[in-house]
Amino acid sequence: MSALTDLLREWMPHQRWFGGKGREWADVDEEGFFLDEGDPAVSVHRVRVTFTDGAADTYLVPLSWRDHHVEELAHAFVGTIPYSGRETYAYDALRDRDATVPWLTNLVAAATVGPMRFHPAGVDYIPEGTPGDVISTEQSNTSLVFGQTAILKLFRRLEPGLNPDVEIHDALRRADNEHIAPLLGHIEIDDADGEPATVGMLQSFVSNASDGWRLATASVRDLYAEADLHADEVGGDFAGESERLGAATASVHADLARVLPSEPAERAWYDEVAAAMNARLDAAVAVVPELAAHADGLRRLYAAVARTEEPVVRQRVHGDLHLGQVLRTATGWVVLDFEGEPARPLAERRELDTPLRDVAGMLRSFDYAARHMLIEQPEDNQRAYRAQEWAERNRAAFCTGYSEASGLDPCGGSPLLRAFEADKAVYECVYEARNRPNWLMIPLTSLSRLSAGE
Structure with missing residues (x-):
């Protein structure tokens, strides 16, 4: 094993974006090339980690060298590794401002560097030559502004x-949808078998915006501070924004159905959805x-999915929609x-689904904001x-906002929507039990309502 793989094996488990925390490593392989050989030099490494259970993941690790x-x-x-009789110092290149410039330089040039290809989206302006500043709040990826x-x-x-982040943003940009940040380009890399994988995507940055979670929870705090007022009487009432967010979501769904594949759900799809929900509940x-x-009541909800005659058009959807995935700008809502x-395989994330899954995710987010x-x-x-x-x-x-914008009422007693809400809350229970046990009361309270048919 090389000095670099030894270094990465020690460093990677402590990074927020590393998804294998707590799992035992069996092996690690690394392939790298120089993105830029200036000062500092910037290298890009594909690090394949094999775990003792036989699973393996490949990670992108850019390094700067001084x-x-x-x-x-x-x-x-x-860390440091020996090179030409002296020590060289390795840094996370995405947190080294001087090492961030080559990404956009190569994108503007539509360059190919080793196995990596840069694809600008044909837009007028990319801020070439400007260093990037890392956003520290992300979990599974790393973003630079x-x-x-x-x-x-x-x-x-x-x-x-x-x-799918690249694919859907590209489709919605071509559809002139006003509720996204336009795609400016993307980057891909070939793996050892020559199969391309998406490395990154560049978008317009939405400045002077507030995320939906922060706005919604500020509204809840205003309500709690006014002990004698109802939600519609408080100055920070959020319902108008929620209605506009529903309309924005409907707009995104309509354009996705128009420019990407869609199809009516076959009978077998309902059975598959119910079976998957039951399996997740058992686990x-x-x-x-x-x-x-709550299990008996939830299984009754899932059985209703298998029996329902509710028509569904399967299409591309967001897949993980909640208040933290939307921004309020001066002109309206932007979906991110x-x-x-990210934990699901990419092929599954690109499958056709129902917009009700996104609606259920946002409804669950309102419950979280409130509680x-x-x-x-x-x-x-x-x-x-x-x-x-x-x-x-x-x-x-x-x-209401979704219905008025689309002509479809997503919440009118739909057994599918109720089941999707319950399925999401079951997932939340597992997440909270493992990560924030004192938050477990939030999804459990919702499941009391959902499993009782309220």
């Missing part, structure tokens, strides 16, 4: 095929014993991150009532 330690980059330091005009998302875990009960009390759930402040005061019945009132008002407003 002949001395740079104190200002201590937060990005990876260039001059407040463009944002480059680099996908850390590589899979063969076109990433979840083993992790969260509290789910057992069409990557889908997250109850965690420290779970016995406060008045706040619990007000949280439910806020959630119901904003869920209804979102559905």
Whole structure:
């Protein structure tokens, strides 16, 4: 094993974007090439990690190289390795501003560098020569903002095929949809078998915007501060924004159905959806014993999916829609991150689905926004009532906006929608039990309502 793979084996498990935390490594292989040989030199590495259970993942690791330690980059330091009789210092190139310039330089030039190809989208302006600043809040990817005009998302875990984030943004740009940040270009790399994988995508940066979660939770705080007022009487009432967000979501779905493939769901699809939901419930009960009390009611919901005659047109959807995936600008809502759930295989994320899955995700997000402040005061019945009132008002407003924009009522007693909501809440229970046990009350409270048919 080389000195570099030894270094990466020590460093990678501590990075937020590494998805194999807690798993035992069996082997690691690395292939790299220079993206830029200036000062600092920038190299790009595909690191394949094989785990003891036989699974394997490939990660994108760009490194910058210097002949001395740079104190200002201590937060990005990876380690040292010997080279030509001296020590060279390796840094995370995405956190080294001087090392971020080559990405856009190569994109403007539509360059090919080693196995990597840069594809500009034919737009007028890309901020070439500007260094990028990393966004520190991301989990599975790493994004750089260039001059407040463009944002480059680099996908850390590589899979063969076109990433749906690129595919869908490209389709919606061609459709002139006003609720996205336009695609400016993308980057791909060939794997060892010559199969291309998406490395990154460049979009227009949405400046002076607020994310939906922050706005919604500010509204909830305003409601809690006014003990004698109802949700529609508080100055920070969010229902108008929820209605506009519903209309924006409907617009995105309509354009996706128009410019990308769609098809009516066959009878077998309903059975497959119900079976998958039951399987996820069985697995979840083993992790969260509290789910057992709701299991019978949930299985009745899933059985209704298999029996329903509700027509469904399967199409491309967002796949992971919630309040943290939308931004409010001066002119309206912008929907972000069409990557889908990063933990799912890329091929699954590109499959046709129903827009109801996105609607259910947003409805669940309204519940979270309403109830997250109850965690420290779970016995406060008045706040619990007000949280439910806020959630119901904003869920209804979102559905109204969606219905008026599309002509379709997504929330009119649909057994599919209720089942998708329940399935999402089951997933949330597992996530919270493993990561934030004190938040488990949020999805469990929703499941009490859903499993009882309320």
